Amino acid sequence: MPGKRKRVVLTIKDKLDIIEKLAVGNSSKELALIYGIGESTVRDIGKSKEKIITYASGLNSTSGLSRRKSMKPATYEELDRAMLEWFNQQRAKGTRVSGPSCLKQAQFFFYALGIEGDFNASSGWLSRFKQRHGIRGIAIPGDRPSGDEAAASRFCSGFQELLERENLRPEQVYNADEAGLFWRRLPSKALRGEGEPGGPAPEGPKDRITVMCCANATGFHKLKLCVVGRAKKPPAFAQAAASNLLVSYFSQKGAWMERAIFKQWFDESFVPQVREHLRSLGLPEKAVLLLDNAPAHPNENVLKSDDGNIFVKYLPPDGAASIQPMDQGVVATMKRHYRSGLVQKHVDEGGDLRAFWEKLTVLDAIYEASRAWNTVTPVTISRAWKNFFPENAGFDFEEGGVSAVHLATIFKRAEGCGDVDVDDVERWFDVDRAEPGYEVLTDSEIIRRAQGWGDDSSGNEEEGEPGLVPERPISHAAALEWTESLLNYLEQQCDTLLSDKLLVRRLRTTIRKKQKTPR
Incomplete structure (x- = not known):
């Protein structure tokens, strides 16, 4: 008679491994033998997949996954949620949190x-809090301050060892970083009425989107720009094949990056695009993505491909900003190209600057941001990796040929912009340099969220807010009539390019086919 099976308690990491193996076709019977558990336990883990992944996403280190065996909640769950939110924000800012300051904040939240x-x-409470969330490195008084160059240097050395161990080339090493973009912002002295002391009104939540740039260390593979906006995904985006989309678009009420969105981007955008790029070069489909410790980034153990060959490595909390490639002028350059592109678009269209800016939509901004990202050169990106690949250093960083002097001259010609000067344009370029791509909460907001109140930033757009494209349907007959009018107009213009006329003719053919095809 066989002996009684020894009771095995799995760690969270074991459960994640089982979920991955079930996804690729391993049977419950096979996994039960490997892990020394019952088949029913394996099936239960499969049924709890979403719950386990969500819990693992919130842990702050891989070691926490390897040690933690249960998802038992804290005694005071509201306090636990508030403290974790607060700690993640401090870490994302590069602020080192000491034990005493952490305990003081916990006491404040408890009473508040x-x-x-x-x-x-x-x-004892602090130790349990750290263990519960896999937190390491809460500093003690006397430690060196944030921006620790030694920590950054140690990480770069260790990362080189990782690349050698995994046999990864610069072509297989990526970095991604998100940032807020005030897409409708003008220079502070632009469009002022006569005698008015200030410029345009400050932006509200609707005038901000999150953009995320991602590229490899050579600069030759730039992934599609990731955009998080308030508006729902337009039908045109939903119906197009993923490979044909202009950007990777996600909607969130506050236009913030969050963990669920980031994981979806990683699984559905990053991994497929990286695989396709490496296949095209005949390289192994293996890559690493470097990330900072923003609260919107899930635990690295839930950010990996099914085969584990495409994975994530987190930068050290101390000194991350000094070595993260996208922070070394890449995102800033994209924003300069975005703003200069809007000005050039106004010049090309002619007319009144105020009317142009008032008609600007978030869809216009997405197209222009995508164009701006495509304009950033491989040289600019590769130089930003100089901390990891010194041979990429080359010459000093350039701003991609975007001239503040040239833009200031254009502004001065526009009505209401005579006071715009070079300094004002330079400030305009940097207006959202420090704007994060994730939501930063005050202590009061953290308290409300921990209590389940005021979490207005999650979910999709507010009811009544327009999407990215008009919802009023346009008939094939109306589209065909407008296309015919446009084609007649182009034929009458002596300076019309042949390529433009051929493009409109192709559109006319497409519309005619759709008109004849019954739905």
Whole structure:
């Protein structure tokens, strides 16, 4: 008679591994033998897939996954949520959190949340909090301040060892970083009425989107720009094949990057695009993505391809900004190209600057941001990797030929912009340099969110807010009539390019086919 099976308690990492193996076709019976558990346990893990992945995404280190065996909640769940939100924001800013400051903040949140009970902000509580969320490196008084160059240097050395161990070339090494973009912002002195002391009104939430740039260390593979906006995904985006989309677009009420969106981008955009690029070069489909410690980034153990060959490595909390490639002028250059592109678009179209800016839509901004990202050169990107690949250093960083002097001259010609000068344009270029791509909460907002109130930034757009494209349907007959009028106009213009006329003729043919095809 066989002996009783020894009870095995799996770690969160074991459960994630089982979920991955189930996804690629391993049977419950096979996995039960490998892990020494019952088949019913394997099936239960498969049924709890979403819950386990969500929990693992919130842990702050891989070691936490390897040690933690249960998803048992904290005694004071509201306090735990508030402290984790606060800690993640401090870490994302590069602020080192000492044990005493962490305990002091916990005590503040406990009373501010109005929790009933007897809470002791002790080292024991701190230890359990760290263990629960896989947190390492809460500093003690006397440690060196944030921006630790030694930590950054150690990471770069260790990363080189990783590349050698995994046999990865610069072509297989990527970095991604998100940032806020004030897409409708003008220079502060632009469009002022006579005698008015200030420029345009400050932007509200609707005038901001999040953009995320991602490229490899050679600069020759730039992934499609990732955009998070408030508006729902337009039908045109939903119906097109993923490979044909202009950008990777996601909607979120506050236009913030969040963990669920980032994981979806990683699985559905990053991994497929990287695989396709490496296949085209005849390289192994293996790559690493470097990320900073933003609260919107899930745990690295849930950010990897099914075969584990495309994975994530996190930069050190201390000194990340000094070595993260996209922070070394790449995102800033994209924004300069975006703003200069809008000005050039106004010049090309002619007319009144105020009317042009008032008609600007978020869809226009997405197209222009995509064009701006495509304009960033491989040289600019490769130089930004000089901390990891010194041979990429080359010459000093350039701003991609975007001239503040030239733009200031254009502005001065526009009505209401006579006071715009070079300094004003330079400030305009940097207006959202420090704007993060994730939501930063005050202590009061953290408290409200921990209590389940005021989480207005999650989900899709507000009811009544327009999408990216008009919802009023346009008939094939109307589209054909407008196309015919446009073609007649182009034929009458002596300076019309043949390529433009051929393009409109192709559109006319497409519309005619759709008109004849019954739905």
